Amino acid sequence: MFSKRVVPLLALALTLPTAAGCGGAADADSGAETVTVTVGYQSKTINTVTAGTLLRSLGYFERELAARGKQDGTTYKVKWQDYATGAPITAQMTAGKIDIGSMGDFPLLINAARGKELKQPTKLVSVTGYNLRGGLNTVVVAPSSALKSLSDLRGKKVSTSVGSAADGTLVRALQRAGIDPGQGIGKLNQQPSVGASALAAGSVDALSQFVAWPGQLAFQGQAKALYDGAELNLPTFHGVTVREKFAKDHPGVLDAFLAAQRRATDYLRTKPVAAAESVAKETGLPAEVVYLYNGANGIATFDPALRPELIDALKQDVPVLKAAKLVNDVDVDAFVDPAPLKRAVRAPEYPQAPAAKPEVWLKGQSTTRSFDSPKELLKAVKGADVRAAYVPDAVTGTLWFADKAVWVADGADLRAFVTPAGAQAYVARHPGARTVGYADALRLAS
Structure with a gap:
């Protein structure tokens, strides 16, 4: 399915720690009186903001930990590490250098597989943002492109990030169009920013990426949509994963994180414009683009709940990654752990979002x-x-x-x-x- 030449590159990215490693995710100073928790997030993947950019700017996690520290006498510190995709977060987690991370559904499965293989098992404990039809991923082309439909991509060069949710959308969409994802196109494995530059330079014909890249490029007049991921009518989401050992050693810290995530979700849902402005300030993204995805009628719905339809969709993703030889197998039921969220967040899940309005x-x-x-x-x-x-x-x-x-x-x-x-x-x-x-x-x- 996927071009074979890109798989070794992904494997390398997943196994080698990056230079940004914190040198120890959870350490104890002065006889375990200080606990440091390292959070890996993707600032510009804006449907993860309730576990990343927005959460960090609001300071809710630090406040939750400070309150906990007053009760147990422990000093808690938070280190935030920003990445462009989920792959380096997984690399750092399997090296024991990141404790909590957020990433898309396909990267989450790779996270589960790599964690098990490298004896650093992880658990999916909450969701950030989701779209039940798959609208968070989009294939775009240059504004002047003559391509009109996905079928026109046959024989063309397409940039994507292999193993990402956007790549999963591309693979499925090509299959439905009768195009072999591995042989029918020339796939380039690139970081989102590199792919965007390649599209602008004309070195690729199309770019398949996740939120917020398609919307940003369209807003800035640098691209137009060719394929809406929602045409697949398959849920896509981003979620929070935690190292199993860290969760067992510091359950209170995980509780604090999930409680803080819920508070950030409440803030986003009740103050969507303010949240969009905040995320825009932190990331440099246009606030109008942030609001497209995270607004009151945005493409993403924010709810930490591990909804059954999302978990079922995750199971449907496994065969795609297996066919690409990116994972051997993933026991999704064993990977998903709803207990911490139930323990930390007493409020019920949010109601289903109504249909979007103009x-x-x-x-x-x-x-x-x-x-x-x-x-x-x-x-x-x-x-x-x-x-x-x-x-x-x-x-x-x-x-x-x-x-x-x-x-x-x-x-x-x-x-x-x-x-x-x-x-x-x-x-x-x-x-x-x-x-x-x-x-x-x-x-x-x-």
């Missing part, structure tokens, strides 16, 4: 406004001082920037789609429907 963020405003239809959004946007306008795909529900979406006029109705292929599929099924440009959509909405 939404506008006006300049100078600290709140956004939602609408019942794309047409109403367009009426409100015309002539307004807009910071960002968002609209859900008419079929998949994936939120996208209104001015980057592909619009379809169907009688008096106006519908938006993330990709040209999605719009064309709708037009083919609805006689009289036609694609229109954004300017025309604004005019027709008036």
Whole structure:
């Protein structure tokens, strides 16, 4: 399935500790009076922010530990280590240098497999953000690209990060399109930033990546969507993994982390604009892009709960990684441990998120406004001082920037789609429907 030439590179990344190693994840000073916990996170993978960027900026974990320290007389210290993907976090965890890490569903399985192989077993203890259809991953092409659908990738060069959730989406999508993921395309194993540069330089034809890269590139006018991962209709998520030994040695620290994660989730869900601004400040990402994924109607739903549908999806991911020879096997049921979350968080899980609505963020405003239809959004946007306008795909529900979406006029109705292929599929099924440009959509909405 995957190009064989990239597998050794991934294996090397997973097994060799990086230069950023902290030299010991949980150590004891002065007779175990000081405990240091090292957290690996991905600042720019913004559907992990409740266990990373946002959590760190809010200081909730440190506060939870400080309160615990007053009770047990221990001094707790937190070290935060930032990475671009999940692979180096796994490398550091299996070396005993990171205690708690957050990563996507495919990397989580590799984390489980490598932890078992290297006798540093890990456990999945919570979820950060998820999308039940798979909308967190997207394949994008250059703005001037003539490619219109995934089928057009046959024989083309595609950049992705092998073993990532975005790569899993690419593999499955190609298979559905009748293209051999290993032989039908030229796959390049690259870090997200490298792949984005390669796309801009024209050295690759497409880029398959996870949140927030596709949205960022589209927002900045450097890419357009070719394939919406939600077309797979398979859940994708990011979660929190912990070294089993650390969890047994310091259960209270893990409890504090999960309690803090829940508090950060509460903050994001009740103050989505403030959270987006905070994450943008910490990462350098545009706040408008952060809000696309993490907003009130964002692509990602935040809930620490280990939902059954997410665990079932994780089990469906195992054969993909086995076929790529990235894992031998993973016992998902043994990897998932719901006990710490139940122990640390007494509140029930959040209700299922409702369908996304069109939404506008006006300049100078600290709140956004939602609408019942794309047409109403367009009426409100015309002539307004807009910071960002968002609209859900008419079929998949994936939120996208209104001015980057592909619009379809169907009688008096106006519908938006993330990709040209999605719009064309709708037009083919609805006689009289036609694609229109954004300017025309604004005019027709008036």
